[in-house]
Amino acid sequence: MERKIVEGVVRNKEKSKEKFLNAVGKILRTxxxxxxxxxxxxxxxxxxxxxxxxxxxGTDQLIDEYIKSQDFWSNVKNEPDLDINDGGQGLSKAMLxxxxxxxxxxKELQKIILWGLLENRSSLKKLADDREESGxxxxxxxxxxxxxxxxxxxxxxxxxxxxxxxxxxIYASTNDNTxxxxxxxxxxxxxxxxxxxxxxxxxxxxxx
Amino acid sequence: MERKIVEGVVRNKEKSKEKFLNAVGKILRTxxxxxxxxxxxxxxxxxxxxxxxxxxxGTDQLIDEYIKSQDFWSNVKNEPDLDINDGGQGLSKAMLxxxxxxxxxxKELQKIILWGLLENRSSLKKLADDREESGxxxxxxxxxxxxxxxxxxxxxxxxxxxxxxxxxxIYASTNDNTxxxxxxxxxxxxxxxxxxxxxxxxxxxxxx
DNA sequence: TTTTTTTATCACCATTTGGTGATATATACT
DNA sequence: AGTATATATCACCAAATGGTGATAAAAAAA
Numbered sequence: 001m002e003r004k005i006v007e008g009v010v011r012n013k014e015k016s017k018e019k020f021l022n023a024v025g026k027i028l029r030t031x032x033x034x035x036x037x038x039x040x041x042x043x044x045x046x047x048x049x050x051x052x053x054x055x056x057x058g059t060d061q062l063i064d065e066y067i068k069s070q071d072f073w074s075n076v077k078n079e080p081d082l083d084i085n086d087g088g089q090g091l092s093k094a095m096l097x098x099x100x101x102x103x104x105x106x107k108e109l110q111k112i113i114l115w116g117l118l119e120n121r122s123s124l125k126k127l128a129d130d131r132e133e134s135g136x137x138x139x140x141x142x143x144x145x146x147x148x149x150x151x152x153x154x155x156x157x158x159x160x161x162x163x164x165x166x167x168x169x170i171y172a173s174t175n176d177n178t179x180x181x182x183x184x185x186x187x188x189x190x191x192x193x194x195x196x197x198x199x200x201x202x203x204x205x206x207x208x
Numbered sequence: 209m210e211r212k213i214v215e216g217v218v219r220n221k222e223k224s225k226e227k228f229l230n231a232v233g234k235i236l237r238t239x240x241x242x243x244x245x246x247x248x249x250x251x252x253x254x255x256x257x258x259x260x261x262x263x264x265x266g267t268d269q270l271i272d273e274y275i276k277s278q279d280f281w282s283n284v285k286n287e288p289d290l291d292i293n294d295g296g297q298g299l300s301k302a303m304l305x306x307x308x309x310x311x312x313x314x315k316e317l318q319k320i321i322l323w324g325l326l327e328n329r330s331s332l333k334k335l336a337d338d339r340e341e342s343g344x345x346x347x348x349x350x351x352x353x354x355x356x357x358x359x360x361x362x363x364x365x366x367x368x369x370x371x372x373x374x375x376x377x378i379y380a381s382t383n384d385n386t387x388x389x390x391x392x393x394x395x396x397x398x399x400x401x402x403x404x405x406x407x408x409x410x411x412x413x414x415x416x
Numbered sequence: 417t418t419t420t421t422t423t424a425t426c427a428c429c430a431t432t433t434g435g436t437g438a439t440a441t442a443t444a445c446t
Numbered sequence: 447a448g449t450a451t452a453t454a455t456c457a458c459c460a461a462a463t464g465g466t467g468a469t470a471a472a473a474a475a476a
Contacts, residue, residue, distance in 0.1 A: 003444065003445075003450090003451075003452080004443090004444060004445085005444095005452085006442080006443055006444070006451085006452055006453060007443085008442060008443050008444090008453090009442090010441085010442055010443085010453085010454085011441080011442050011443065011452075011453045011454065012443095012453080013452080013453065016453080016454085032326070034242065037432085037433065037434085038433075038434060038435080039432080039433065039434080047454075047455090048454060048455050048456080049434085049435085050435085050436075050454075050455075050456090051453080051454065051455095053434095053435070053436080054453085054454090058434090058435090059434085114322070114325055114326060116379075116382075116383065117322055117375075117378050117379060117382055117383075118240070118322060118382065119382075120382060120383070125383070125384075125385060128383065128385040129385065132385060132386055132387075132388075132389070135388060135389075136389060139388070139389060152390075152400050153400065153403060153404055153407060155388045155389050155390055155400070156388070156390060156400040156401050156403065156404035157404045157407070157408065158388050159372070159376060159387050159388035159390050159392075159401065159404075160368070160369055160372035160373070160376070160401065160404055160405070160408075161368055161372065162372075162387075162388065163371070163372045163375035163376050163379065163387065164367070164368035164369065164370075164371045164372035164375065165368070166375055167325075167371035167372065167374055167375045168367060168368070168371050170325050171324075171325060171371065174324075174325055174326065174327075174328060175324065175325075175328070175333070175336065176333075177333060177336040177337065177340060178340055179340070179367050179370075179371065180340075180343060180347070180363045180364070180366050180367035180370065181340070181343075181344060181347060181363050182360075182363055182364060182367050184367075192360050192361065192363070192364040193364050193367065193368065195361060195364065196361055196364035196365045196367075196368055197368070199361060199365070199415075200365065200368075200408060200411070203408070203411040203415070207407075207411070211420090211421070211422080211474065211475075212473090212474060212475090213422090213474095214421085214422055214423060214472080214473055214474075215473085216423090216472060216473050216474095217472095218423085218424085218471085218472060218473085219422070219423040219424065219471080219472050219473065220423080221422080221423065224423080224424085245462085245463065245464085246463075246464060246465080247462080247463065247464080248463095255424075255425090256424060256425050256426080257464085257465085258424075258425075258426090258465085258466075259423080259424065259425095261464095261465070261466080262423085262424090266464090266465090267464085
């Protein structure tokens with residue numbers, strides 16, 4: 001006969017695992033991934049580090065499990081109520097502007113994006129795969145048909161704009177400097193970027 | 209009377225300082241800035257770590273001095289032989305394409321760019337200031353007069369394109385994933401990006 | 417040559433870090 | 447109630463890391 005799993009108030013494996021995962025998130029948001037050390041994670045979780053080895057196998061696996069548990073790109077996906085009779089022009093704009101704002105506000109996502117530029121962690125690669133896959137739906141179903149032979153140009157432009165958005169948002173978070181004279185932290189600076197994004201989408205769709 | 213500075217073959221302060229600075233560069237290129245530890249730097253330099261404290265005051269100051277010694281953005285500056293009767297259209301294109309290639313090849317610069325997104329080191333801030341200042345010449349003298357009331361739109365677009373270039377180049381170096389379906393590591397992928405850059409500059413100048 | 421000073425090494429320490437075996441105890445089962 | 451076991455803690459270790467005082471040795475000055 002199976003023994004019932006322990007779920008007391010003091011001893012509770014599932015709750016402890018949760019505590020560790022939460023601790024990873026907290027440290028990631030506040031100190032960044034370079035601060036993700038066993039001792040510190042255990043301290044923040046309020047539990048013994050030995051449990052990290054027992055429950056996850058080690059810090060790396062714990063971190064991987066954390067990344068998997070957070071569906072960072074799930075919110076990014078399509079706004080279904082937008083019409084696409086314009087070949088995705090409105091959708092493209094909305095998506096870029098939304099991401100520009102979303103990444104700016106989500107410090108944890110910023111850390112994750114940066115992490116993906118620094119390390120080759122398998123769980124981070126999977127994140128990138130997910131992002132690619134969800135984006136592919138937009139391309140294959142909407143923009144590719146609309147742009148035909150120029151579909152790759154549209155993709156290249158989106159690649160530049162999206163990665164530019166990432167960079168500028170992160171730059172603004174860690175830096176007080178301007179970029180090309182723009183202060184991406186301020187309302188005015190961000191407005192300029194937003195108008196530029198909108199402008200460029202218009203131009204790509206005009207030139208089809 | 210001043211004592212002559214020591215410059216033997218075995219003991220030579222200036223050469224030793226050089227060795228430390230070179231060691232920093234080597235580690236930065238090969239292992240990244242997270243590997244810049246006193247013991248490792250000393251080992252690579254082939255000297256005792258005590259000298260790092262004696263000559264520079266510590267690892268941080270040594271690293272700062274290294275960053276200052278490398279004029280990372282000096283090469284980026286203008287190509288003076290390009291005419292600017294087109295309001296800087298050709299210059300803008302050439303600059304973007306050149307940077308796209310330059311950053312892709314220069315792994316050390318990639319690390320520095322990333323570093324600037326992670327830490328708030330004063331020497332890195334100075335680097336950013338330098339970059340801004342050298343770019344400002346282009347804006348103030350060429351694009352601002354040409355674009356008039358739309359000068360900030362041009363700057364915002366350049367900010368997006370340049371930061372997109374940085375991101376994609378670094379992404380390509382550390383990642384095997386595609387981005388918006390493009391493989392920025394391959395000749396074809398990079399060609400698409402280059403054409404997109406060129407296309408967008410044209411559009412901005414058309415719409416003036 | 418002898419002395420002085422600069423340059424470099426060495427031995428050593430404290431702290432941080434990752435990791436584990438032995439042990440205690442809360443919970444579940446009988 | 448008593449017993450078994452999953453859960454959690456503790457003490458401890460080895461290696462890595464940052465940092466320094468005492469000392470050796472090379473080069474310059476006498």
